[in-house]
Amino acid sequence: MMFNxxxxxxxxxxxxxxxxxxxxxxxxxxxxxxxxxADPPGQVRTDSGPVTGRDDGAVTAFLGIPYxxxxxxxxxxxxxxxHEPWAAxxxxxxxxxxxxxxxxxxxxxxPYSEDCLTLNVWTPRGAARAxxxxxIHGGAFIHGSSNQDGYDGRAIASTGTVVVSLNxxxxxxxxxxxxxxxxxxxxxxxxxxxxxxxxxxxxxxxxNIAAFGGDPGNVTVFGESAGAMSMCAHVVSPLARxxxxxxxGESGSCTLFSTPLHAxxxxxxxxxxxxxxxxxxxxxxxxxxxxxxxxxSADEVIAATPVSLDGVRLQPNIDGYVLAEPPAAAFAGGxxxxxxxxxxxxxxxxxxxxxxxxxxxxEAAYETAVTxxxxxxxxxxxxxxxxxxxxxxKDAYNALFTDVVFVCPTRGQLRALAAHGSSAxxxxxxxxxxxxxxxxxxxxHGSELPFVFGNLTARSGLGTAERAFSNQLIGYxxxxxxxxxxxxxxxTPWPSYTAASDAHLVLGQPIAASTGLHRATCDAIATWHAP
Numbered sequence: 001m002m003f004n005x006x007x008x009x010x011x012x013x014x015x016x017x018x019x020x021x022x023x024x025x026x027x028x029x030x031x032x033x034x035x036x037x038a039d040p041p042g043q044v045r046t047d048s049g050p051v052t053g054r055d056d057g058a059v060t061a062f063l064g065i066p067y068x069x070x071x072x073x074x075x076x077x078x079x080x081x082x083h084e085p086w087a088a089x090x091x092x093x094x095x096x097x098x099x100x101x102x103x104x105x106x107x108x109x110x111p112y113s114e115d116c117l118t119l120n121v122w123t124p125r126g127a128a129r130a131x132x133x134x135x136i137h138g139g140a141f142i143h144g145s146s147n148q149d150g151y152d153g154r155a156i157a158s159t160g161t162v163v164v165s166l167n168x169x170x171x172x173x174x175x176x177x178x179x180x181x182x183x184x185x186x187x188x189x190x191x192x193x194x195x196x197x198x199x200x201x202x203x204x205x206x207x208n209i210a211a212f213g214g215d216p217g218n219v220t221v222f223g224e225s226a227g228a229m230s231m232c233a234h235v236v237s238p239l240a241r242x243x244x245x246x247x248x249g250e251s252g253s254c255t256l257f258s259t260p261l262h263a264x265x266x267x268x269x270x271x272x273x274x275x276x277x278x279x280x281x282x283x284x285x286x287x288x289x290x291x292x293x294x295x296x297s298a299d300e301v302i303a304a305t306p307v308s309l310d311g312v313r314l315q316p317n318i319d320g321y322v323l324a325e326p327p328a329a330a331f332a333g334g335x336x337x338x339x340x341x342x343x344x345x346x347x348x349x350x351x352x353x354x355x356x357x358x359x360x361x362x363e364a365a366y367e368t369a370v371t372x373x374x375x376x377x378x379x380x381x382x383x384x385x386x387x388x389x390x391x392x393x394k395d396a397y398n399a400l401f402t403d404v405v406f407v408c409p410t411r412g413q414l415r416a417l418a419a420h421g422s423s424a425x426x427x428x429x430x431x432x433x434x435x436x437x438x439x440x441x442x443x444x445h446g447s448e449l450p451f452v453f454g455n456l457t458a459r460s461g462l463g464t465a466e467r468a469f470s471n472q473l474i475g476y477x478x479x480x481x482x483x484x485x486x487x488x489x490x491x492t493p494w495p496s497y498t499a500a501s502d503a504h505l506v507l508g509q510p511i512a513a514s515t516g517l518h519r520a521t522c523d524a525i526a527t528w529h530a531p
Contacts (some may be wrong), residue, residue, distance in 0.1 A: 046208045049086035053121075054093040059157045062121040062212070064096035067204040068197065070115035071169060076294050077181050077193060080117060080200040095120065098145035099170045100298040114173060114298045119166040119201050120146060122153035127162060127213025131220065131482040134205060134244065135165040136198060138225025138252070138446065141315045142171040142307075155454025155470075159478045162214035164205055168197035168230075172305040173298060175314040177261055178274030180289045191261060191270045192322040195237065198230055202243040220246040220481035224449055226315075228252030228344070232413060233316050234337070236330035237323060241337045246484055248477060249344035250452070251445055253409035255328040259312055261319040268310045270317035280304040331416035341484035342417050343477070344410050345427030345504065349442035351401035355394065356441065366393035370400065377528045384524050406445075408522040415499045423484055424497040428517055430508035431469055434461040448507070452477060465509065472511060 042060060043052045053062035068080035075081055096118035097111045124130060137144045137151060146165035153163030168174060177191030206216045221244045223231045231247050232254035234240035263269040278284045281304050283292035293301070305314065318326050330336060360369050366387050371378040381400055390396040411426070418424040433447050441447075450460035451470040460466065476486040476494065486494050492511040495503040501515045 043089055044211045046204075046211065047085075048083050050089040051092040052089045053123075056122075056154055058125050059122050059154045060125065061154070062092040062123070063094055064118045065090070065092050065121065066096075066117060067119050067166065067201045068117040071117060071173070071193070071197075072114050074294065076114070076173065077176060077178075077190065077290070078185075079193065079196045095147040096167065098147055099167050100173055100302065101139075101143050101170050102302055116145075116167045116169070117197060117200075119164055119204065120153070121209075121212050122157035122163040123212045123214065124157050124160050124162070127160070129210070129215040129218075130160055130162045130213050131218045131478070132162045132164065132205060132209055132214040132216070133478070133481050134202065134219060134221050135163065136168070136221065136223035136227035136230045137165070138223065138227045139170070141175060141194065141226045141313075144170070144226075150449055150453060150455050150457075152453065152455055156452075156474060156478060159474060161478050161481060162209060162212055164201075164209070164214075166198065166201040168194045168201070170194065171314050172277060172301050175270075175316070176274045176277060176301075176305070177270035177317055177319075178278060178289070178293075179271050181274065182261065182271065184290060187321045189261065189319040189321040191274070191317045192319055195230065195233055195316055195322050196239075199234065199237070199240050199243060202234075202240065206243060217245070218482070219244040220248060222248035222250070222477070222481075223252070224250040224446060225252045229254045229257070229316075233257070233323060233327060235339060235342075235417075236325075236327045236336050238337075239322060245338075245340045246481060247339060247342045247344075248480065249342065249410065249413070250448055251346050251350060251406055251410075253344075253406075253413045254316070255331060255409045255413055256405075257316050257318065257323070258326045258328070259315075259317045261317050268312050270312055270319075273306070273309045273312040273314070276309055277301070277305050328412075331413060334416070334420040336417065336420060339417065339422045341423035341425070341480065342414065343425040343427070343480050343486060344414055345429065345507075346402070346406040346410055347429045347443045347445060347447055349398065349402065349436075350406040350445045351398040352441040353445040355398055355401060358394070358397075360394040360397050361392070363387045363393050366397055369397050373401065374404065380524075380528055384521060403518055403521050404525060407518050408525045411502070411517070411522050412526065414497050418497055418499065425480065425486055425494055426497045426502070426504035426517065427494075427507050428504055428514075430506055433459070433466075435459040448473070469507075469509075473507065476505075 043050055051062055051065055053060045066083045069083045097113035097116050099116035100112045100114045137146050146167050151165055157163045174194030175191050181190035209216050221231045228249035229252040231249055260269045278289055281296055283289050286292035360366050370381050374381050385396050385400040387393045387396045414424045414426050429448050432443050436442050436444050436447050450456050451473045454470050479488045480486040494505045495513050502517050502519050503515050504517050506512050506514050
């Protein structure tokens with residue numbers, strides 16, 4: 001299986017979790033009086049201190065729990081540090097703020113704060129060693145948070161699963177690399193702070209989730225878009241070994257990450273963007289560049305940071321520590337963390353959310369767009385996706401974009417994992433939400449989320465068919481998290497993935513098994529080489 005390790009920057013610009021034996025004698029009254037008092041209902045003791053949750057009926061929610069120290073002041077642009085312990089019960093009944101970002105990103109409402117490293121836990125009443133699902137939100141690594149209404153974990157938790165969601169640093173605060181930051185770090189790295197945040201949260205789960213009724217030995221990480229890319233990165237990060245056991249990826253693969261930390265020849269490194277930001281902030285001539293940048297407000301840093309610079313974006317870089325090598329190379333070589341299984345897939349019309357504002361009405365405009373997206377492979381792409389084979393030139397572009405950015409990287413990731421012993425399951429969602437149909441976006445990027453979380457709105461659909469579909473997805477996801485196999489009594493059988501069959505489940509009306517998903521185009525794309 002061949003992976004590309006140097007995709008064009010334009011492509012990435014758009015993408016963006018000992019009981020006493022029965023023979024033991026009963027304690028004497030004196031011994032019992034020496035025992036610590038039991039925590040009251042709704043209160044759980046973490047390694048940092050007690051937290052009090054909110055009773056939501058069959059589920060108890062613990063919201064806004066700090067999992068690391070606030071990454072502010074001297075802790076900005078450093079690996080997350082342990083939070084100071086607290087003695088009095090911490091009220092964990094309200095969501096914490098979203099991490100600092102530009103206003104209005106992807107519908108994410110404030111408040112925003114740089115002090116944002118919190119997580120949320122939904123636990124079924126009476127849970128004991130329940131499967132754990134840890135969700136990483138998307139947003140192109142620059143927007144979003146776990147605190148959006150659509151990510152409420154009650155519906156999933158009501159099935160008997162402990163659900164955790166987390167916030168992580170975004171944009172320049174989560175991914176800025178700079179030579180001075182690299183120099184001060186004991187591991188000689190910078191820029192992957194957000195991945196370290198996520199790993200810190202996963203360590204918190206390992207240490208604390210049993211107190212919430214979860215099983216630290218049965219943790220599934222699931223994410224969408226940038227969250228799926230993050231999950232994928234942890235599969236190959238040496239630092240994440242043993243932190244989770246299964247993975248679910250919705251519309252995102254890390255195999256496109258290839259930016260090195262340092263510049264290499266004519267190729268810019270992640271540090272080059274940080275150097276430019278320091279100049280914009282007026283810190284490039286300061287005696288202490290890092291101190292100067294840490295002295296700026298979060299808003300100033302965000303305002304000074306471009307979306308991309310010379311092909312470098314605010315996203316994970318190959319630093320030799322958090323990511324020892326490009327993920328595509330790690331997957332191809334089988335240098336992956338032990339994983340019981342992976343379930344991953346894409347939506348039928350991933351591209352439409354990204355291209356909705358692009359004017360691609362003529363073949364000439366299509367050729368220009370393809371050249372901009374894939375300058376090194378434009379002729380190959382135009383031959384593989386001829387405009388005449390689609391209803392409109394824009395439909396051809398959407399098909400190309402969907403395959404190159406989403407379907408084929410996901411397929412390649414599954415192939416590598418299956419080849420190295422992980423059970424694998426692939427899906428394609430073709431069920432269109434009410435909003436997708438009305439907006440002509442179809443089964444757009446992220447449209448599976450309301451169904452996966454069971455948080456249906458007028459936008460995603462409120463009918464009987466939509467609720468039944470949501471229940472089916474929650475069943476598949478939670479069975480996979482519990483056992484590594486999404487199949488169950490009464491559910492349409494989901495075949496395991498093999499490279500020979502490209503077997504997958506079509507999540508549509510009806511749900512049905514199929515084979516050969518985009519095989520011809522993905523096989524062809526796998527042969528493309530960067531110059």
